[in-house]
Amino acid sequence: xxxxxxxxxxxxxxxxxxxxxxATAHVGNWPGVxxxxxxxxxxxxxxxxxxxxxxxxxxxxxxxxxEVVSRNFILDEKPDCIINVVDATNLERxxxxxxxxxxxxxxxxxxxxxxxxxxxxxxxxxxxxxxKAFGVRCVExxxxxxxxxxxxxxxxxxxxxxxxxxxxxxxxSRISRVIEETTNKLNEExxxxxxxxxxxxxxxxxxxxxxxxxxxxxxEELKTKEPKDEFGGDYEAIVADQxxxxxxxxxxxxxxxxxxxxxxxxSDKIDKVLTHRIWGxxxxxxxxxxxxxxxxxxxxxxxxxxxxxxxxxEGFINFLTGMGAEFDEETGAIIPLAGIPSLxxxxxxxxxxxxGAIIDLFRGFMPEGTWYTGLVCDGIxxxxxxxxxxxxxxxxxxxxxxxxxxxxxxxxxxxxxxxAFRKFGLSGKAFIPLLxxxxxxxxxxxxxxxxxxxxxxxMTIRLTPFFSCGAKAPTWAMLAVAVAGSFLGDIFVFSIYxxxxxxxxxxxxxxxxxxxxxxxxxFIMELPSYHAPQFRNLMAHLWDKAKHxxxxxSTIITAAIILIWxxxxxxWAFWEGLVDDIDESILASLGKVLQYFFWPLGWAQGAEGxxxxxxxxxxxxxxxxxxxxxxxxxxxxxxxxxISFALSNSRIYAFAAYNLFTFPCFAAIATAKxxxxxxxxxxxxxxxxxxxxxxxxxxxxxxxxxxxxWWVGLIVVLVxxxxxxxxxxxxxxxxKLQQA
Amino acid sequence: MNKYVNEFNIGEEGKIIKVIADGKIKRRLFDMGVTxxxxxxxxxxxxxxxxxxxxxxxYDLTLRKDEAKCIYAEVIE
Numbered sequence: 001x002x003x004x005x006x007x008x009x010x011x012x013x014x015x016x017x018x019x020x021x022x023a024t025a026h027v028g029n030w031p032g033v034x035x036x037x038x039x040x041x042x043x044x045x046x047x048x049x050x051x052x053x054x055x056x057x058x059x060x061x062x063x064x065x066x067e068v069v070s071r072n073f074i075l076d077e078k079p080d081c082i083i084n085v086v087d088a089t090n091l092e093r094x095x096x097x098x099x100x101x102x103x104x105x106x107x108x109x110x111x112x113x114x115x116x117x118x119x120x121x122x123x124x125x126x127x128x129x130x131x132k133a134f135g136v137r138c139v140e141x142x143x144x145x146x147x148x149x150x151x152x153x154x155x156x157x158x159x160x161x162x163x164x165x166x167x168x169x170x171x172x173s174r175i176s177r178v179i180e181e182t183t184n185k186l187n188e189e190x191x192x193x194x195x196x197x198x199x200x201x202x203x204x205x206x207x208x209x210x211x212x213x214x215x216x217x218x219x220e221e222l223k224t225k226e227p228k229d230e231f232g233g234d235y236e237a238i239v240a241d242q243x244x245x246x247x248x249x250x251x252x253x254x255x256x257x258x259x260x261x262x263x264x265x266x267s268d269k270i271d272k273v274l275t276h277r278i279w280g281x282x283x284x285x286x287x288x289x290x291x292x293x294x295x296x297x298x299x300x301x302x303x304x305x306x307x308x309x310x311x312x313x314e315g316f317i318n319f320l321t322g323m324g325a326e327f328d329e330e331t332g333a334i335i336p337l338a339g340i341p342s343l344x345x346x347x348x349x350x351x352x353x354x355x356g357a358i359i360d361l362f363r364g365f366m367p368e369g370t371w372y373t374g375l376v377c378d379g380i381x382x383x384x385x386x387x388x389x390x391x392x393x394x395x396x397x398x399x400x401x402x403x404x405x406x407x408x409x410x411x412x413x414x415x416x417x418x419x420a421f422r423k424f425g426l427s428g429k430a431f432i433p434l435l436x437x438x439x440x441x442x443x444x445x446x447x448x449x450x451x452x453x454x455x456x457x458x459m460t461i462r463l464t465p466f467f468s469c470g471a472k473a474p475t476w477a478m479l480a481v482a483v484a485g486s487f488l489g490d491i492f493v494f495s496i497y498x499x500x501x502x503x504x505x506x507x508x509x510x511x512x513x514x515x516x517x518x519x520x521x522x523f524i525m526e527l528p529s530y531h532a533p534q535f536r537n538l539m540a541h542l543w544d545k546a547k548h549x550x551x552x553x554s555t556i557i558t559a560a561i562i563l564i565w566x567x568x569x570x571x572w573a574f575w576e577g578l579v580d581d582i583d584e585s586i587l588a589s590l591g592k593v594l595q596y597f598f599w600p601l602g603w604a605q606g607a608e609g610x611x612x613x614x615x616x617x618x619x620x621x622x623x624x625x626x627x628x629x630x631x632x633x634x635x636x637x638x639x640x641x642x643i644s645f646a647l648s649n650s651r652i653y654a655f656a657a658y659n660l661f662t663f664p665c666f667a668a669i670a671t672a673k674x675x676x677x678x679x680x681x682x683x684x685x686x687x688x689x690x691x692x693x694x695x696x697x698x699x700x701x702x703x704x705x706x707x708x709x710w711w712v713g714l715i716v717v718l719v720x721x722x723x724x725x726x727x728x729x730x731x732x733x734x735x736k737l738q739q740a
Numbered sequence: 741m742n743k744y745v746n747e748f749n750i751g752e753e754g755k756i757i758k759v760i761a762d763g764k765i766k767r768r769l770f771d772m773g774v775t776x777x778x779x780x781x782x783x784x785x786x787x788x789x790x791x792x793x794x795x796x797x798x799y800d801l802t803l804r805k806d807e808a809k810c811i812y813a814e815v816i817e
Binding site: 271 | 768769
């Protein structure tokens with residue numbers, strides 16, 4: 001047997017699903033769209049029942065992929081019963097979807113969820129009212145407190161064996177005649193669920209008209225015979241209006257509110273602070289800061305930096321914090337690292353220690369200097385290391401995104417930030433994933449899933465790597481040393497971050513201008529009541545994501561890393577065995593070819609140019625490998641503190657720009673592939689490839705003019721900026737004219 | 741007095757007379773319960789002046805002023 005859960009977003013459907021299915025749940029994708037499909041098994045009945053969690057929807061209209069997926073599933077796959085989850089604290093709007101589901105010829109049971117919250121506020125619901133009006137069973141439950149679930153399933157199980165004809169709340173409305181005649185026509189053609197299709201046809205539903213063009217024509221004729229009313233023959237409006245009218249007329253007294261209900265909810269009180277006119281934005285920024293601090297800080301609460309609290313990370317404390325100690329190479333003294341690590345750093349240290357120990361263990365076992373030791377240790381295990389060493393921080397960041405989403409705060413962030421982002425074709429919700437990009441692109445791209453609009457999601461994923469991630473920071477620090485003039489180092493690093501943001505904004509505007517009939521997605525969104533996030537939901541969600549990431553990413557990443565290992569460890573005469581020096585490798589000779597490709601960008605010119613090309617390639621493994629490779633090739637020391645190459649500032653800048661905007665690491669590429677839509681991903685790859693080249697070229701050429709004289713550069717920049725602004729104005733003017 | 745919801749003052753309540761929009765936006769508004777006859781209260785304006793938060797049918801909804809412009813309502817004194 002097969003039951004489907006249907007309901008509004010935020011109605012507690014996911015909690016119910018997790019309670020019913022437990023460990024049997026697994027996540028897949030609905031065919032053709034990037035919408036999660038969750039399936040699991042309920043075992044407490046006589047036979048096993050598979051449960052499918054449909055995406056949260058407000059209606060069965062044809063406009064969003066979630067709605068289309070749900071509708072097609074119910075109509076085509078014919079579940080044995082639909083459990084319509086209804087938030088009892090928000091009855092009116094939730095029952096709107098119910099009135100549509102009821103029109104389909106399928107057994108339906110209504111699960112009145114959140115009864116615990118309703119009861120604790122002293123209110124009651126007259127369940128009989130709903131059962132009488134709709135003719136289906138209605139069970140009071142609390143998914144959160146695990147109340148009524150077994151009864152719900154028993155009722156659904158018995159209803160599933162009783163075929164049900166669709167019913168409509170519009171049966172006695174003023175459009176009942178049109179409905180009846182259309183239903184009869186569909187009946188003659190032996191179409192299943194005729195009532196549902198009839199009403200959708202009357203609403204001018206795009207999908208239905210395509211399916212039954214002949215009947216649609218007949219419907220239009222029928223409509224012309226009807227008397228005109230205040231809606232002016234707008235049947236979409238009439239149907240929606242009649243549904244809501246029915247609900248408010250029949251269920252006005254179904255919820256018996258307690259006497260002391262002031263109308264000010266707990267959410268209202270929380271929102272007084274969190275979406276405050278003045279404090280809303282600072283509080284949001286503070287929350288984001290805390291998230292980053294807990295994930296990336298090596299000095300928690302700045303206890304060391306500000307308060308001078310020195311924690312000697314030696315011996316047992318070292319063991320506890322996982323921080324380790326640094327050796328001063330000149331004096332040989334141990335410098336304990338001060339400060340308590342944040343949770344993210346702590347876990348990362350431990351994970352690094354663990355993967356490092358495993359690699360060392362294999363190295364100890366296997367004979368030194370053979371190709372298969374290299375394959376295992378430098379290829380496969382290094383690949384796994386690059387997946388797992390970042391996993392703790394990826395998971396932690398994603399956990400924070402999930403908490404913000406589940407608690408209801410994410411919707412408020414969209415509310416607070418929407419105005420600032422709309423100009424770039426993004427809604428306020430895109431802000432969190434993009435900001436997360438400063439930490440790590442992988443959870444940022446995963447977080448983009450909270451965006452409803454597919455185009456916006458693809459665009460956000462595309463821009464995420466421009467927000468310079470933590471692993472790119474060592475590259476900037478190393479290059480900062482190379483930038484002439486000591487005081488420029490800080491400014492250099494800062495300007496790289498700034499460049500990323502500015503380019504992201506410009507790219508967003510350009511993408512918006514060039515994508516056909518792209519309008520900013522409408523922003524009509526529920527602000528759900530605040531809920532304490534459910535531990536079990538969070539963990540289930542995290543487990544899915546981590547599993548998905550490790551499984552999907554590990555194949556791509558390991559394959560890619562083995563390839564790069566092969567290229568860097570063998571010469572063209574690979575049957576002769578490992579090369580002693582990376583200089584003799586295939587990768588080096590490829591670098592010498594790539595040098596010509598990168599030549600126009602400045603930094604690949606000269607005798608050492610190929611080394612920069614090679615470092616860029618190995619950066620795909622993980623961005624911190626840029627510095628590691630440069631050290632291997634003798635361009636700098638391992639810590640990236642002393643450098644031994646001479647490039648002019650403009651070339652250094654162009655190199656930084658290229659590395660910032662080019663492909664992110666394999667892990668992020670793999671994530672982008674699984675999170676974006678099929679047709680967008682190749683464009684995203686092309687965008688990263690060409691975008692980075694063009695920007696790096698621009699940076700180099702502009703830098704050259706600065707090297708002629710600072711004022712020449714300034715004039716060039718001002719002229720270019722002027723041209724960009726002018727072009728922007730022209731484009732927006734043209735768009736406005738087109739609209740008019 | 742009749743006016744569009746984007747012209748409401750904070751705390752003002754109205755009864756929706758008409759929804760003037762097309763396609764996706766119209767349907768979305770209807771589905772979210774913005775239909776003629778429903779009462780709507782302006783609760784809040786976002787820190788940057790847009791979007792707005794309204795209460796209707798017992799829940800909170802946020803929408804941009806551009807979309808609120810589509811909702812014509814009679815102000816309840």
